[in-house]
Amino acid sequence: MVFKTEPFILNLGPIHPSTHGVFRMRVVVDGEVITDIEPVFGYLHRGIEKLAENKTYKQIIPLTDRMDYVAAMNNNLAYAITVEKLAGIEVPERAEYIRVIMSELQRIVSHLIGIGSFFNDMGTFFTPFVYMFTGKEKITDLLEMVSGQRLLHNYMRFGGVSGDLPPEFLPALRKFLREMPPEIDMYDRLLKENEIVLARSKNVGILTREMAINASASGPVLRASGVKRDMRKADPYSVYDRFDFDVPVACNGDCYDRYQVRIEEMRQSIRIIEQAAAGIPEGEVINPVPLRFQPPAGEVYGFIEGSKGELGFHIVSDGSARPYRLHVRAPSLINLTALKNMLTGWKVADVMVIFGSIDICLGEVDR
């Protein structure tokens, strides 16, 4: 006897424990198997790009904080680099080193939260998440020391950073650098060989090399699919060409590889910070721009390797104090484009694991 069954539509989100914000997926389910999926964005749209057109260049810096709020420093940095490119501003050596340290600390924060919530999506009862947060708190303390803020730092300025490192920062950073590598090793040791983790994430949600390139994915998602492309190496910005580090690459493109790439990237970030902290020169931290800052007319695209992928700002300037148009290449959004290919054919439970392994931040997807 053949039962007559019919697929039904399941609305995952926008209010759902593991959509990392207000993301919505209309999933067509045949029993437990996903046959189709349609992502629906826009629940967190704040019009940051449009707002930017009515603000002066400096006023936009706090706006960029609010895009990827777990990696605010990186957003600041990408925007500052773009405007510096447009106006041709020189950045002092010390500021460049500070920027690298901040950016890498922020990358570790973002990866810790990404991994923690990935395991939450897999069904652990918050334990990895809380462990990751102990590491994250240490970094947040460091960032608070320099910027006065714990979440939305607003630290980068055109031509440098808003203030010099406080005297207690470098000793605290060295202490952190001693403590963190064993901690990362511990996380990895606790998680990587768990049989259930392997069963849930190995060979699940495969993003092939071709598909990743076609979808213009970037960051850990791209590198887990076997493409060795990291903007810090491919087109070095700031002073990244002075540091010695590796770009971790995995080959399968499944959820487990994305996790492994993130863990390895944290180790590499530690290496970069160690070198930067050792080689940081004395001197000015900002090359001040005039109070009424008017970059020349023109068009510019600046980018950094953000924690989630290539974070780029495209600014069109008409020579006034406000940008004519500002567009953000948000890696979270672009990494999501391959979601349908990755999800089709998997079970309902896999949706969240695959979605979590991409590691998006809704603030950046919707802007």
Place this chain on the structure above:
Amino acid sequence: MTETLLITVSARPETSSEFWLHLLLFGLGIIIVLLTSVMLFIWLERRLIGRFQLRPGPNRAGPFGLLQPLADVIKVLTKEDIIPNRADKIIFWVAPVVSLAPVILILAVVPIADSVLLADLNIGVLYVIAISSIVSLGVFMAGWASYNKYSMISAMRSVAQLVSYEMPLILSMAGVVILAGSLSLNDIVKAQSIPFIILQPAGFFVFFIASLAEINRTPFDLLEAESELVAGYNIEYSGMKFATFYLAEYCEAVVFSALAATLFFGGWQGPWLPPIIWLLLKTVLVFSFIVWIRATLPRLRIDQVMNFAWKFLLPLAILNLLITGLSVSLWPEAPLWITGIASLVLLVVYVLFWSKFFKPGGKTVAV
């Protein structure tokens, strides 16, 4: 004093009135003690999970946060009781009761001291199996009647999962029954001069895992998989009806811990302390182990859960039953430890063999 009272009540009832008094007092006693002790167990679980997660856990209401469950009860009782418009009202009302009542009924056959129990059924184990199956009916009724897609998926999962895990559960109990030579739980405890966990390690292994699935605990908590199904079958419940489900879930965990203590750890037997304390200690031990697992492991996927039941647990349970049966029937005068060693060897060899040749990973389904 309580103990003397219990023994008075449980003395073999001679007359009809004594019989009814025994039923009434003991029944009331079980309900009151279970429902209040469940609060303590909820507190214990939250404290333990807090410690596992590097945080103190509830510690504000009362000494050591002991009054926290009470505060939760008050909160949940004052919540608005919502019934969805299109729900099947009668089934929606009945479902919480159907899932709570059988759990309490199980305790009727668990002895708290020698011959101190509500009803010394000579088919005790069979009764436990029969009654505990009803719980899944309550879960299915709730999921079906809620008229919600999440709870519907949860209901389907519950049927698949609970029915599959009943098989290994029953077979693992059968090993104990063979060794004790009786179905009555009282006789089973009395037969345990050596706790059966030493004679039946494989049986305990199967029993413990299968009962984890029966009580919907991690890693088999697919019915209320937070990251996918939000809350599963009880998603539409609020107020007292939700509290009843919550209560049923914890009662089930406590009752199955007590069952494990009775069947495998020698129940009330133990030196120095009064029997009821021994039973309680052993129950707390098993319960803490369940909490430990909950704080540690991610969740399996539905197909992996089914594979695990039918391809791993069921053969192991059958082999264990075979070994136990053979040793008892072919060589009855053999020392008992031979059974224990045979069971342990079986467990180790089987687990090694299985983990080498079988991976619970899943494949994608062609759509």
